[in-house]
Amino acid sequence: MKIAIIGGGISGLATAFYILQEKPEASITLFEKSDSLGGKMKTKEVGGFFFEEGSNGFLSNKPDTLELVKLSGCDDVLLRSDDNARIRYIYKDALHRLPESPKAFLFSPLLTFRGKLRVACEFFVKPKTDESDETLQSFGYRRVGREMTDAFLDAMVAGIFASKPDAISVNAAFPAVVRLERKYGGLFKGMIAKKKKEAGPGGVLMSFEKGVSTFIERLAKSMNIQIKKNLHVKKIEKNGEKYILHVNNEKKEFDTVILSTPAYESANMLREIDSELAKQLDDIEYSPISVVGLGYDTFSHDLNGFGLLSTTSAKKDILGVLWDSSIFKDRAPSGKKSLRVMIGGQRNPELALKSEEELIKIAKEGIKETMGVTDAPTVAYVKRYERGIPNYRVGHNAKMQVLFDKLSEHKGLYLSSNAYFGVGLNDCVGNAKKVALELIKEIA
Numbered sequence: 001m002k003i004a005i006i007g008g009g010i011s012g013l014a015t016a017f018y019i020l021q022e023k024p025e026a027s028i029t030l031f032e033k034s035d036s037l038g039g040k041m042k043t044k045e046v047g048g049f050f051f052e053e054g055s056n057g058f059l060s061n062k063p064d065t066l067e068l069v070k071l072s073g074c075d076d077v078l079l080r081s082d083d084n085a086r087i088r089y090i091y092k093d094a095l096h097r098l099p100e101s102p103k104a105f106l107f108s109p110l111l112t113f114r115g116k117l118r119v120a121c122e123f124f125v126k127p128k129t130d131e132s133d134e135t136l137q138s139f140g141y142r143r144v145g146r147e148m149t150d151a152f153l154d155a156m157v158a159g160i161f162a163s164k165p166d167a168i169s170v171n172a173a174f175p176a177v178v179r180l181e182r183k184y185g186g187l188f189k190g191m192i193a194k195k196k197k198e199a200g201p202g203g204v205l206m207s208f209e210k211g212v213s214t215f216i217e218r219l220a221k222s223m224n225i226q227i228k229k230n231l232h233v234k235k236i237e238k239n240g241e242k243y244i245l246h247v248n249n250e251k252k253e254f255d256t257v258i259l260s261t262p263a264y265e266s267a268n269m270l271r272e273i274d275s276e277l278a279k280q281l282d283d284i285e286y287s288p289i290s291v292v293g294l295g296y297d298t299f300s301h302d303l304n305g306f307g308l309l310s311t312t313s314a315k316k317d318i319l320g321v322l323w324d325s326s327i328f329k330d331r332a333p334s335g336k337k338s339l340r341v342m343i344g345g346q347r348n349p350e351l352a353l354k355s356e357e358e359l360i361k362i363a364k365e366g367i368k369e370t371m372g373v374t375d376a377p378t379v380a381y382v383k384r385y386e387r388g389i390p391n392y393r394v395g396h397n398a399k400m401q402v403l404f405d406k407l408s409e410h411k412g413l414y415l416s417s418n419a420y421f422g423v424g425l426n427d428c429v430g431n432a433k434k435v436a437l438e439l440i441k442e443i444a
């Protein structure tokens with residue numbers, strides 16, 4: 001049984017790992033089009049600073065990534081975020097600390113008294129009676145009111161998905177929150193019943209020494225698979241039960257193929273086999289986003305916390321600023337500081353693909369406007385994604401049901417990436433494990 005995995009991001013690597021857990025003798029070849037593994041999980045070192053191109057890490061409140069870290073023997077490079085990284089800010093009309101307790105919420109200037117009262121009334125809001133999908137905005141307006149939605153939910157969805165409350169499905173993007181309403185009748189009722197804040201981010205942010213690439217490299221080395229870098233799979237054909245991969249003018253035959261690539265890449269590879277399936281994959285939208293990493297020898301702000309997210313109403317050109325060297329101390333050389341600024345998303349898609357110089361300028365302006373700091377960085381690093389993070393639109397879950405029904409017509413073909421059932425690292429790893437177990441069951 002020859003297995004091909006296309007895509008060397010966390011989804012592809014984790015899928016390979018879990019197949020080998022069950023079947024150590026499996027013959028797996030992993031194709032990666034770029035010269036390094038990791039996909040959106042990559043760290044770049046510039047002048048002693050470590051900048052993440054994408055993912056900052058993962059939350060410990062879900063077991064998936066932690067389990068993979070332990071099973072692959074990478075616990076020794078695991079890094080817990082600084083305790084002060086729990087302090088977060090929202091920039092609305094000014095920089096406000098995100099309230100961490102009911103008392104702090106009561107005194108927070110982020111919402112008016114009326115807005116806070118509306119949030120308290122959530123306890124009495126009747127649950128939605130049908131299971132139809134809706135936007136995060138519609139969910140938020142129904143349950144906690146406009147003010148809370150336009151401040152907190154708006155900033156949060158920009159930070160996690162680079163999206164907007166009116167552009168994303170609450171069912172697909174925040175299933176745990178929807179479950180609270182369905183199961184307990186409301187968010188407060190659910191939180192009280194569960195006695196823990198399942199609806200909030202929760203958990204501790206975890207990463208790895210010198211960045212996420214450390215883990216990716218170790219994970220890849222822990223497996224007995226063939227890794228082929230710099231190989232772009234252009235097309236997949238079928239020959240009876242076998243799949244033929246077109247790679248650099250060569251054809252390679254496999255019994256089973258797992259596509260761990262972005263949906264639009266998978267669509268291109270599968271178009272000849274199944275144009276309908278390709279169309280459904282093409283239909284999954286992605287948000288553009290750019291990351292500007294800045295390193296400073298001196299910085300006139302204590303950076304005590306995780307960073308800030310801006311609201312749409314603030315009308316700033318930046319989505320947020322992560323105070324990297326405060327979250328994980330080893331991201332900057334001793335005595336120096338580093339930040340990463342997020343630009344673009346569904347809020348300002350046109351800004352994400354500006355030139356590197358323009359993006360650095362926007363980032364510096366954003367830092368000045370939100371944090372009041374004008375210090376000049378000594379190093380800068382820019383990563384631009386035309387299609388960075390999948391944006392699950394309303395109806396996403398129903399579409400996935402149709403898409404995976406169609407996929408089941410092709411025995412031996414699997415999809416495992418962040419395009420379908422969650423974009424967080426925990427989601428990617430959890431989904432990879434499911435795909436691996438399904439595959440093992442089918443070939444048994």
Ligand SMILES: Cc1cc2nc3c(=O)[nH]c(=O)nc-3n(C[C@H](O)[C@H](O)[C@H](O)COP(=O)(O)OP(=O)(O)OC[C@H]3O[C@@H](n4cnc5c(N)ncnc54)[C@H](O)[C@@H]3O)c2cc1C
Pocket residue numbers: 006007008009010011012031032033034037038039040041053054055056057058059231232233234260261262265269289291385388389416417418419422423424425426428
């Ligand atoms: C800016 C940003 C910040 C983020 N922050 C966080 C965070 O803090 N926490 C969190 O949990 N998640 C975060 N995420 C999300 C998370 O990083 C991603 O969802 C996850 O890394 C996606 O992994 P993947 O393997 O599914 O896809 P990818 O990482 O996109 O990997 C796909 C791989 O396939 C390769 N490939 C594509 N086409 C082909 C082909 N035809 N042939 C061969 N190879 C191919 C690509 O080169 C790539 O390596 C962030 C994402 C971004 C963009």
